[in-house]
Amino acid sequence: MRTIAVIARKGGSGKTTVAVHLAIAAHLRGRQTLLADADLQRSSSAVLRGRAGDGPNFAQSSGGELARLQRVAVQRKTDVMVIDTAAGAEEDLSHAIVLADLTILVIRPTFLDFAAAVETAAVLRRMQKLGVIVLNQAPVARAGVEPPLVRKAQEAVRLMRLPLAPIVVRSRMAYQQALESGRSAEETAQGGPAAQEISDLWRFVELVIFRAQAERMRA
Numbered sequence: 001m002r003t004i005a006v007i008a009r010k011g012g013s014g015k016t017t018v019a020v021h022l023a024i025a026a027h028l029r030g031r032q033t034l035l036a037d038a039d040l041q042r043s044s045s046a047v048l049r050g051r052a053g054d055g056p057n058f059a060q061s062s063g064g065e066l067a068r069l070q071r072v073a074v075q076r077k078t079d080v081m082v083i084d085t086a087a088g089a090e091e092d093l094s095h096a097i098v099l100a101d102l103t104i105l106v107i108r109p110t111f112l113d114f115a116a117a118v119e120t121a122a123v124l125r126r127m128q129k130l131g132v133i134v135l136n137q138a139p140v141a142r143a144g145v146e147p148p149l150v151r152k153a154q155e156a157v158r159l160m161r162l163p164l165a166p167i168v169v170r171s172r173m174a175y176q177q178a179l180e181s182g183r184s185a186e187e188t189a190q191g192g193p194a195a196q197e198i199s200d201l202w203r204f205v206e207l208v209i210f211r212a213q214a215e216r217m218r219a
Helices: 015-028 043-049 063-075 090-099 111-126 148-160 173-179 193-218
Strands: 002-007 033-037 057-060 080-084 102-107 131-135
Touching: 002 015, 002 090, 002 193, 015 033, 015 043, 015 080, 015 102, 015 173, 015 193, 033 043, 033 063, 043 057, 063 080, 063 090, 090 111, 102 111, 102 193, 111 131, 111 148, 131 148, 173 193
Parallel strands: 002 080, 002 102, 033 057, 033 080, 102 131
Antiparallel strands: none
16 A cells, blocks of 8 residues: 655645545546545545545544554555645644655745745655655746746755655646535546646656655665
8 A cells, every 4th residue: 555645834735635636536547545634624524525426435533543544544455545634733744754655745836835844844854754845826837937936936945855746736726616526626627737737746646656666675
């Protein structure tokens, strides 16, 4: 089983949107998927509870209970466990990071988001855990040219010494409209830019995880 922790130190980063979309992306590709909702707001649970038909399993949890939930998921032959963490809850974040094969740090391209994320990036490096940064709620590029806000954010990531995912998740209504029905943009906006972003992001996540697995096997 592969465990993906989706974290953010700043509220409103869109962490839950990314977590739910990744869980549904795994499900749509035939993976037995569990979304562990460790955020006290329980937004992920609310979204998936409103889903009609088949979808990812979900369970409400807390940082201290994640290890037990992970063991149960392995016993049930789950393929992918996505953890939606509580924003800013340092202890809960640490529990999730320890368990994760990959930690996704979700950041909006704003100064306050980066300032809040610096410490988390340092924790990932100190623990020698695999992590990537995903820029979320970014302005849409025009004629292939990134807005100055995004270019500055991409430069700032270098100071955090964590890799930046090549896929930028844009500020699009399609994401929130999809969540209202418990679905993802891949389901409700097929062929659109939001669906493509999530498809590309999931492909990147799988590539990173399996590349890391191959490197561990060679070591």
